[in-house]
Amino acid sequence: MFSDKAKEEIQQVLKKYPNRRSGVMDVLRIAQRERGGHLVKEDMEEIARILGMQTVEVNASAAFYTMYNVEKPVGKYHIQVCRNISCLLLGAENLIKHMERELNIRVGETTPDKKFTLSTVECLGSCGTAPMMQINDDYYENLTAEKIDKILKDLK
Amino acid sequence: MSTVKINGKEVTVKDGTLILDAARDAGFEIPTFCYQADLMGVGSCRMCLVEIEGQKKLQPSCITPVLHGMSIHTETPTVMSARASMLEFLLANHALDCPVCDKGGECELQDMVYKYGPHKGRHAEPKFKFQEKDYVLSPVIIKNSNRCVQCMKCVRVCGEVVGANVLGALGRGDHQEETSFLRSFLDCDQDGNCIEVCPVGCFMRLPYRYKTRPWDLKGKDTVCPYCATGCRMVIEERDGIVIRAKAQLGVGLNSETLCARGRFGFDFINSPERLTKPLVKRFGTLEPASWEEALGVIKDNFIAAGKNIGGIASARLTDEELYLFQKLFRSMLGSPNIDSSARWAPEAVEGFIKATGMDEGGASAFDCMESDTVLITGTHLSDENPVTDYIVRRISAGRAMNLVIASPRAMKLDSSASQIVRHNAAAEGHLLDAVTLSVYGGNVDKLRDVPGINRIKDARQDDLAGKAGCSADDIKAIARKLTGEGSVGLFAGTEFLRYPGSIPGLALLKNALKALGKKVTIIPVLDRANQRGAWEMGVHPGFGPGYSPVKERGMGCADMLEAASSGELQALYVVQSDIVAMHPDENFVRGALSGLKFLVVQDCFMSETARLANVVLPASSFAEKDGILTNQEGRAQIIRKLLPPPVKAKRDIDIIRAVGETFDRSFGPKNPVLVLDEIRKEVGMYGEVSLAFNNKRNVDNKLDLKEALVKPAGLAEGLNASGLETKLEPKTDEHPFLLATGNHLFHSGRLSRKSPTLIGLLKNAIVEISAEDASALGLMNGDKVRIKGRYYEAYATLHTRSGSKGGVAFIAENYDDVPVNRFFRRGEGVPRVSITKA
Ligand code: SF4
Ligand code: SF4
Ligand code: SF4
Ligand code: FES
Ligand code: FES
Numbered sequence: 005m006f007s008d009k010a011k012e013e014i015q016q017v018l019k020k021y022p023n024r025r026s027g028v029m030d031v032l033r034i035a036q037r038e039r040g041g042h043l044v045k046e047d048m049e050e051i052a053r054i055l056g057m058q059t060v061e062v063n064a065s066a067a068f069y070t071m072y073n074v075e076k077p078v079g080k081y082h083i084q085v086c087r088n089i090s091c092l093l094l095g096a097e098n099l100i101k102h103m104e105r106e107l108n109i110r111v112g113e114t115t116p117d118k119k120f121t122l123s124t125v126e127c128l129g130s131c132g133t134a135p136m137m138q139i140n141d142d143y144y145e146n147l148t149a150e151k152i153d154k155i156l157k158d159l160k
Numbered sequence: 161m162s163t164v165k166i167n168g169k170e171v172t173v174k175d176g177t178l179i180l181d182a183a184r185d186a187g188f189e190i191p192t193f194c195y196q197a198d199l200m201g202v203g204s205c206r207m208c209l210v211e212i213e214g215q216k217k218l219q220p221s222c223i224t225p226v227l228h229g230m231s232i233h234t235e236t237p238t239v240m241s242a243r244a245s246m247l248e249f250l251l252a253n254h255a256l257d258c259p260v261c262d263k264g265g266e267c268e269l270q271d272m273v274y275k276y277g278p279h280k281g282r283h284a285e286p287k288f289k290f291q292e293k294d295y296v297l298s299p300v301i302i303k304n305s306n307r308c309v310q311c312m313k314c315v316r317v318c319g320e321v322v323g324a325n326v327l328g329a330l331g332r333g334d335h336q337e338e339t340s341f342l343r344s345f346l347d348c349d350q351d352g353n354c355i356e357v358c359p360v361g362c363f364m365r366l367p368y369r370y371k372t373r374p375w376d377l378k379g380k381d382t383v384c385p386y387c388a389t390g391c392r393m394v395i396e397e398r399d400g401i402v403i404r405a406k407a408q409l410g411v412g413l414n415s416e417t418l419c420a421r422g423r424f425g426f427d428f429i430n431s432p433e434r435l436t437k438p439l440v441k442r443f444g445t446l447e448p449a450s451w452e453e454a455l456g457v458i459k460d461n462f463i464a465a466g467k468n469i470g471g472i473a474s475a476r477l478t479d480e481e482l483y484l485f486q487k488l489f490r491s492m493l494g495s496p497n498i499d500s501s502a503r504w505a506p507e508a509v510e511g512f513i514k515a516t517g518m519d520e521g522g523a524s525a526f527d528c529m530e531s532d533t534v535l536i537t538g539t540h541l542s543d544e545n546p547v548t549d550y551i552v553r554r555i556s557a558g559r560a561m562n563l564v565i566a567s568p569r570a571m572k573l574d575s576s577a578s579q580i581v582r583h584n585a586a587a588e589g590h591l592l593d594a595v596t597l598s599v600y601g602g603n604v605d606k607l608r609d610v611p612g613i614n615r616i617k618d619a620r621q622d623d624l625a626g627k628a629g630c631s632a633d634d635i636k637a638i639a640r641k642l643t644g645e646g647s648v649g650l651f652a653g654t655e656f657l658r659y660p661g662s663i664p665g666l667a668l669l670k671n672a673l674k675a676l677g678k679k680v681t682i683i684p685v686l687d688r689a690n691q692r693g694a695w696e697m698g699v700h701p702g703f704g705p706g707y708s709p710v711k712e713r714g715m716g717c718a719d720m721l722e723a724a725s726s727g728e729l730q731a732l733y734v735v736q737s738d739i740v741a742m743h744p745d746e747n748f749v750r751g752a753l754s755g756l757k758f759l760v761v762q763d764c765f766m767s768e769t770a771r772l773a774n775v776v777l778p779a780s781s782f783a784e785k786d787g788i789l790t791n792q793e794g795r796a797q798i799i800r801k802l803l804p805p806p807v808k809a810k811r812d813i814d815i816i817r818a819v820g821e822t823f824d825r826s827f828g829p830k831n832p833v834l835v836l837d838e839i840r841k842e843v844g845m846y847g848e849v850s851l852a853f854n855n856k857r858n859v860d861n862k863l864d865l866k867e868a869l870v871k872p873a874g875l876a877e878g879l880n881a882s883g884l885e886t887k888l889e890p891k892t893d894e895h896p897f898l899l900a901t902g903n904h905l906f907h908s909g910r911l912s913r914k915s916p917t918l919i920g921l922l923k924n925a926i927v928e929i930s931a932e933d934a935s936a937l938g939l940m941n942g943d944k945v946r947i948k949g950r951y952y953e954a955y956a957t958l959h960t961r962s963g964s965k966g967g968v969a970f971i972a973e974n975y976d977d978v979p980v981n982r983f984f985r986r987g988e989g990v991p992r993v994s995i996t997k998a
Contacts, residue, residue: 045342059341064328075342 006050010038014054024055028065031055032072041082041121041140042073070125078121079114081159084138087124090131099135100124102149106156119160162228167235179221179232180208188234191243191272193359194311195222198415198554199320205311207272209242210234218242243276252283253334255306263361265374269309290337294364297339298346299920300424301355302366305337314338314354314363320557321417321550323542323572324348338362349572349905350420350921351546356407357416365404367424367917372398380802383789384422385476385782386908388686389414389547390791391422395429395783397802402429402783413525413795413863419546420906420921428781428914429803433765435778436807446776451808451818454775458733459822461758461774462493465731470497470720473699474736475688476911478787478799479846480835481813482690482697483705485735488820490704492827496714497729499701500694502742506702506716508660509695511881515667516652516684518692519707519879521845522794522869525651528681529555532646533562535638538588538662539653539685541565542572543905545792548651548685549573562641566591568900569928569970570963579637584629585898585968586886586990588655589662591635592669594624598639599672610675612668629965642669648678653685654902659990661886686792687903689782693790696845696870702880706843709878717743718986721752731758733819735812736779740768741910742973744984762815765914778809785811786832788849795868796849845870887989895949895992897929897969899983907974925956925978927971929995930964937995944998947971949991952982955998969993 006014017030031054035047043066052059066072070084083103087096100122104110107120114121130136133145144155163172166179166186173182178201183190193205203223210221213231218239221232233239250269258264273279290305297303312329315338319325326348330337340346355363379396384405392412396404405426409416438454439446449457462469473485482500489498499506513519525548528534534552542549549572556563556576565574566581566588574580583591593616600607600617607613616624625632642648650670656662673680686692698705701714715723717739723729725748732753743749753759753772761773770776784805790796805811810818813832820827829835839846848871888898906912906921913919927947929939939945941960946953947969956971956978971980983991 048341058325058328060326060328063341064330067330068332 006035006038010034025057028055028057028062029069032062032066036072041078041080042076044075048074070123077114079119081119081139082121082123084123084125084128086126086128086130086134086136086138088127088131090127090134091136094135096135099137099147099149099152103152103156106153120156162226162230164226164229165231167233173226176225179210179219179224179226179230182226183210183221183232183234190221190234191276192222193268193309194313196313196316196357196416197410199313199316202312202316205309206246207243209239209246211236211239240276243272244278247273247277248281248283250309251277251281252285253288253306254309255287255289255304257307261304261307261361262364262369263307267361268359269307288334295343296345296366297343297363298348298350298366300350300352300366300420300917301346302364302369303339304362304364305339307360308338308362309360310334310336310338311359312338313357313359317353317357317417318348321554322349322351322353323549323553323575327354349546350424351418352420352423353417356418356423365424367427368404371403377404378802380783380800382782382799382802383689383791383797384418385689386421386425386912387545387903388689388691388792389545390689390789390793390795390797391418391547392797393418393422395426395802397783400803402426402802410863412797413551413865414547415863417547417550421908421912421918422547424917424921425908425912425915426783427917428764428911429783431765431914431916433914434806434809435764435766435770435776436809437778438808439776441774446771446773451810454777455818455822457775458760458819461731461760462733462819462823465758467493467495468723468729469493469495469731469733470499470715470723470729471495471733472499472502472717472720472735472737472739473694475500475691475694476736476782477690477694477812478785478832479690479693479697479790479796479839480787480832481735481785481816482694482699483839483843484813484816484820484829484835486698486705488816488827490698490710492820492823496701496710496712497720498699498714499717499720500691500699500737501688502717502737502739503744504657505660505718506700507880507883508657508663509700510702510879511660511663511667511884512652512656512684513695513707514879514881515656515663515670516650516682517670518684518695518794519873521872523681523683524795524864524866524869525551525683525793526555526864528649528651528683529561530647531561531649531679531681533564533641533644534649534651535564535566535642536573536651537566537592537653538655538666539651540567540569540571540902541651541653541685544653544687544903545685546905552576552651562644564638564641566638568965568968570930570961574963579634579641581630581634581638582963582965584627584965585900586655586659586662586888587628588659589665589886590624590628591630592662592665593619594621594628594630594635595638595642596665596669596672597621597624598635599643599669599676602643603676607672607675610668610671612664612671615664616668642673642678643676648673648680650680650682651685652682654687658901659886660884663881663884667881684792687908689791690789692792692794693788693796696790696843696873697839703878705839706845707873707879713880721749725752725755727755730756731760732756733760733762734769734773735762735816736764738763738767738769738910740772741976741979742981744981745986746979746982748986762812764809767910777815778805778807779815780805780809780811784809785813787813788836790870794870795865796846796870797868798851845873847871889950889989889992891967891992895994897933897967897993897995899949899980899991899993900968900970901973901980902970904972904974907972910974910976913974913976925954925971925975926959927956927969927995928959928961928964929969930966931960931962933966934958934960939995939997946996946998947978947993948996949983949993951985951991954978954982958995969995
């Protein structure tokens with residue numbers, strides 16, 4: 005069950021759409037934030053009820069995007085490193101390895117203290133500032149190993 | 161029209177024709193995965209790419225319409241290499257486990273790679289696997305996603321055709337998996353249409369798993385034996401066991417679709433409970449006997465009964481069998497007492513035939529759906545006739561039209577409707593009267609002379625609407641749609657037969673619309689495969705073959721039972737009809753049958769009725785005979801024999817003839833083909849019915865084989881539709897729910913109870929009420945409840961449906977654990993019941 009605040013927010017965002025179903029992305033985002041970074045079965049069932057959709061349709065919408073973590077809990081900080089072409093050419097591969105070493109986890113894993121989850125994603129549309137990554141809702145751009153060390157230190 | 165060149169060949173086709181269709185019609189083959197005629201095009205698999213002169217990139221022919229003057233090439237080296245590349249990509253992750261795949265041998269991917277493929281792949285990376293093991297998705301579906309070609313046909317058929325919408329595509333790219341919500345167990349229609357459309361071995365039949373290779377199967381064309389939609393299918397056997405029923409793309413009105421009953425319900429054929437030898441009652445017990453002995457006993461007793469004899473034949477028999485059955489009674493035994501239904505009153509049948517114009521010949525459901533406004537009434541179409549529901553859903557989505565659904569119970573098809581009307585149970589007549597009155601209000605001059613209009617013209621709209629349980633606005637809205645621009649189509653179902661008082665309302669509305677100059681197409685919606693055939697062959701006390709008048713009116717089922725209890729009727733011959741289970745008021749039936757001197761039951765199973773018989777004859781299923789079934793639209797379609805009847809059982813036509821021959825050696829004709837010849841000669845409507853045109857494959861999208869529709873009868877003045885009324889028990893606080901019945905989505909009569917797979921889908925009785933009624937009673941979906949009427953009480957699982965009209969409890973007629981006919985009492989109205997937590 006969503007909190008009253010979330011319910012209220014959902015009703016607000018739904019006003020933007022002529023058709024409730026179209027609001028599914030926004031509502032999934034709210035639900036994911038409520039759950040602390042991921043989505044579970046019950047969330048999708050409730051969204052389906054609210055929007056008058058089939059559960060599998062909500063599931064399919066969520067599963068299409070890497071930004072939604074379906075039944076996959078993530079740490080407090082979800083680090084999504086771009087590994088598409090521009091970032092890759094500018095060294096994303098090394099940065100990923102660097103972070104794996106620093107956090108002592110592999111891509112796709114979460115640190116034992118549940119603080120960091122490291123994943124790789126496709127182009128985040130910020131090629132001009134490659135290599136880059138996203139942590140929760142924020143972009144970190146023109147990355148270097150040193151910059152990353154600082155960012156991680158600040159978050160720890 | 162557009163003229164285009166395909167591989168240099170000039171063809172002229174309708175504007176907007178897809179390149180794919182144009183090319184196929186011109187005789188060029190183009191491979192496809194994601195294209196399917198009755199689904200919306202998605203153009204995702206890129207197998208169908210073609211080259212168009214002047215366009216640099218190849219174009220998907222399945223979603224690209226022709227343009228006048230186009231020059232298209234379907235077999236250039238570029239096209240061929242594109243096909244090979246697409247296949248190479250599809251195989252990049254494909255499991256390639258053909259040796260253990262159920263689809264091996266009839267897999268479209270296998271065929272395509274064989275024909276167009278690169279026979280070597282260059283992908284060296286490890287294959288992506290969705291899962292290690294196949295997973296069970298439902299009692300009839302097992303899934304292996306590692307073989308998927310991502311054509312999305314399963315998802316599309318489930319949403320666009322079935323309307324269940326329980327499948328989706330999870331993930332994307334090569335990680336996209338077509339499956340259920342979080343791969344959970346499916347609580348769906350279980351029709352397996354996802355299996356049928358899947359080109360590879362992803363969606364598979366669970367009951368068929370690892371049973372055979374397709375090339376070891378022998379198949380025959382047939383028609384589904386359950387409802388009267390009349391779906392064409394092929395049943396296949398191996399070593400004498402039928403193991404699969406499948407629909408075929410482009411064949412029959414159903415094309416590739418079937419419902420759960422049709423696709424999985426055939427296995428009653430193999431049941432170990434099948435009757436295999438004649439039984440004769442000796443000192444109170446039925447014991448095996450020879451055919452000679454059984455027929456001898458029948459002859460002696462029939463002679464003793466003289467004219468005090470009657471016959472009831474199932475509406476699942478073939479036209480030939482039914483014709484011979486009525487001939488046996490009318491011309492050999494000299495009795496007019498025959499009927500083909502244990503449920504419907506003869507006058508109701510006659511009224512319904514007249515109201516729906518069945519005597520005016522066949523009418524196609526596709527034509528009905530071409531109407532500008534279609535009204536569906538008196539049927540829970542989604543559950544009773546699922547494939548008719550698919551046709552309505554598919555066509556109504558593709559064109560601008562009004563679709564009005566009037567039903568007390570909510571149904572899946574509601575989501576396609578432009579207007580939904582919830583009326584009181586058993587109030588179809590009041591609803592239609594109210595609509596007609598509203599139509600009359602605006603057209604008094606034109607409708608003054610419509611027969612029957614006097615019955616309602618002075619009624620008060622509020623009264624009628626109140627009795628129907630709907631608002632005056634609803635009524636007005638329907639009337640506006642029906643009288644608006646264009647033609648009208650009506651689907652009218654078995655509720656009219658169940659509540660005969662509604663029939664005059666249907667007839668009047670039809671007449672009024674016709675008087676306004678409307679084209680009205682009516683499709684009767686029936687629940688037994690050959691109910692229409694049974695009537696058209698004259699198995700009815702009030703008319704003969706082709707609805708011809710009869711010299712002497714006979715007794716219908718109810719009257720025969722009455723006469724049996726009073727000792728007037730002495731012998732009864734029942735063929736594949738379970739009267740004890742079907743006739744309202746089981747106790748009355750049992751009492752009546754015990755009053756008979758002689759009861760002979762011919763059936764595939766030891767039915768409740770057969771247990772009471774003096775002689776039981778082992779009969780045949782649809783898989784064991786040749787013949788014709790006439791569906792609800794009046795389409796005469798062929799079934800072909802796949803297997804011999806088990807052990808000493810015989811084809812029904814041979815048994816009926818053998819009974820006749822005990823009186824006169826010349827009774828016949830002697831085989832189904834000759835009987836059909838006689839039908840063609842004697843029954844005008846069937847004059848042009850042919851064995852030839854039925855099994856041909858139609859071109860995609862042209863499923864409406866009009867030649868198969870029967871012709872007008874032209875002599876039905878004798879139909880007696882008087883005295884039609886619906887009796888309901890008065891409503892009391894003690895019994896607040898009116899008891900409605902019909903068929904469950906997974907069952908049809910009692911025959912489906914012998915199918916292990918259908919029993920696996922639903923075994924024990926459920927009672928359905930509206931979600932609102934349930935919450936008012938503090939009951940929840942899935943609760944065990946007690947259903948109590950004045951004469952019977954039973955326990956069942958509660959099923960709630962939101963959006964249904966209150967005050968109705970629905971129990972299907974299919975359950976042996978809760979025989980719904982026990983709630984009924986002869987001579988009293990439709991019962992009311994209470995529902996409480998058990
Ligand atoms: S069986 Fe029918 S309803 Fe169920 S998933 Fe398959 S297509 Fe959909
Ligand atoms: S499961 Fe079958 S029908 Fe569905 S997308 Fe995959 S290959 Fe196509
Ligand atoms: S039961 Fe009716 S709808 Fe279902 S497959 Fe058979 S004929 Fe078709
Ligand atoms: S490739 Fe990394 S942001 Fe576009
Ligand atoms: S068949 Fe045309 S793209 Fe799939």
